[in-house]
Amino acid sequence: MYKALKNGGVLVTYACRTPIIKALKEAGFTVSKIPGPIGKREMTRAVKR
Numbered sequence: 001m002y003k004a005l006k007n008g009g010v011l012v013t014y015a016c017r018t019p020i021i022k023a024l025k026e027a028g029f030t031v032s033k034i035p036g037p038i039g040k041r042e043m044t045r046a047v048k049r
Helices: 018-027
Strands: 010-013 029-035 042-048
Touching: 018 029, 018 042
Parallel strands: none
Antiparallel strands: 010 042, 029 042
């Protein structure tokens, strides 16, 4: 996914588990947690540097 995105591209997922966040960071993304929709507490946003 990292290669498919342009610089500044954004990936958003409902997955918030530590191994997923760690893998996104290792791939080169800047990762943050954002509020989720009703029924989901939070989501993960990854931005390509």
